Amino acid sequence: MRTAVYCSLDMINALALNLIATVMNWDNERATAEYAWLRLMSSMKYDGYSDFRAGVRFLESLVSWLRQFEQQDREAAYAFVQERMVYISTAEMQRIIENFIPETVTPYLRKAVAAELGIKPYEVWRTQAGAKAFLEHQRRCLFVGLSDGSRIDVLRRANSGRLSQEQVVPMLNVDNEKWKGLGKDLRGELGDDARFQDVYLIDDFTASGTTFIRFPDGEPKGKLAKFEQNAQEARKALKDDFPLADGYTLHIHHYVSTAQACQALEGRVAEAGEKLTDPSFGEAHITEGMRLPAVLPIGTSGTEDAMVAVAPSDEPYFGLCGTYYDHNLFERLEKHCKEAGQVDMRYGYANCALPLVLEHNTPNNSIPILWAETQGKLGHPMRPLFRRRDRHG
Incomplete structure (x- = not known):
């Protein structure tokens, strides 16, 4: 029975990896190289996120998340996860x-x-x-x-x-x-x-x-x-x-x-x-x-104008935050946000623009493309990579 469970999980992971390769339009050589990193990081860290729903772990969530981006933006989204995102695990x-x-x-x-x-x-x-x-x-x-x-x-x-x-x-x-x-x-x-x-x-x-x-x-x-x-x-x-x-x-x-x-x-x-x-x-x-570190926020240290002095390497990530944003997110959290002097939530609460995920929840100070889930009433529908439990709305 235990062997059957392990085989089933391996099959699910293999299917998820194949779907990621399809979504990203990778050739066999690129897919083989990326599979090693994805298997390692999902098993060592990301699968431990406490708010993944039953039957869904990191690889399955990544497939759904990547699909929300247009094909020309998916490489930037994947690069953000691989190079810029910081995940603090349970251990x-x-x-x-x-x-x-x-x-x-x-x-x-x-x-x-x-x-x-x-x-x-x-x-x-x-x-x-x-x-x-x-x-x-x-x-x-x-x-x-x-x-x-x-x-x-x-x-x-x-x-x-x-x-x-x-x-x-x-x-x-x-x-x-x-x-x-x-x-x-x-x-x-x-x-x-x-x-x-x-x-x-x-x-x-x-x-x-x-x-x-x-x-x-x-x-x-x-x-x-x-x-x-x-x-x-x-x-x-x-x-x-x-x-x-x-x-x-x-x-x-x-x-x-x-x-x-x-x-x-x-x-x-x-x-x-x-x-x-x-x-x-x-x-x-x-x-x-x-x-x-002070250099952790995307592009800036979180000033009132989050677009000031954007590092060139972070420009694609700021572009994702602006394009794949639903202003309904701000309206849901408006009272909370206005206390911080905000007019939108493109870069998270207080414009902190963090690429951060904590194993038990994703801070609302992190960029919303990581955690927000909206229907697209006032912009682009948003799908979370790490769904957040939000006490504000």
Whole structure:
């Protein structure tokens, strides 16, 4: 039975490869050369995309995707996938998550403990007192997941025995009973005066930095605003039972971040410190597990005018974005897009023009020819290569 299943999958893959060769109008020599790359990349990476539908994996999706382009544009579309697209796989994301505590949190804590004890960071673990202070400071850290992408389950498993289950929260909205429980467990371990000194807000990816905190019409919006509101309401309701220290240190960590987002977040978090009424946090630190290079976006770093200074090698890809675009996509996401000052969605949210796919979903900051699915009401029908789950519409 197992052999029959494998044979069936091989036949499906062979059929898909033959269809790709037909769609691309390849001769036998070209097809043979491309088959090796397609088999390798589909089996090693792309077949793992979580939103492929039953019976459809990368090769089948690629056939359908390529067919939407006119024959003269298919080579550019295929070249984009082969040369420009970046795909972060499950295994790669897991390594980034596993490195979060040892490579981001631990160095910070070592420096903090060393400053308290008046020693060098590398001397913290030399004495029993230093090691104890480090573990206590680590226990006073609270880790909060901002979305499903924060992969709190993976974070917990990767740090079993290092982090307490009662210092990791998988959701943004924490109810008062949970706040009380977190504080009770912390005080039970470290004493009646113990409070969380550091709070890590964790998410999978940021491209523009605009959705984390923004002030349209002067009112705060975004994930930081929601967490801040929740914390303020809980502090008012719970009083002495609220487990966060006054002026705790806020850490904003994304597993993957663009260079553009890092710069934007610095300014937006500083703005939040000024505009939020009596913010619950004090200092704020912004970190990432992997920073994507500034040259990653198609043609430009994502300026307001996404057609400025287009690299010659990227001109065909920009052409695809303009020709194979349905403005109905913008109308579906209009409210969301206008907050970023956009007039269309040719190059993705905030005109980021990313060629990026994450294994669990494709960011809307990526160019829509990768992920959009429309009927062509106001332009060209769009078929996705990696279908996106979109919470905005």
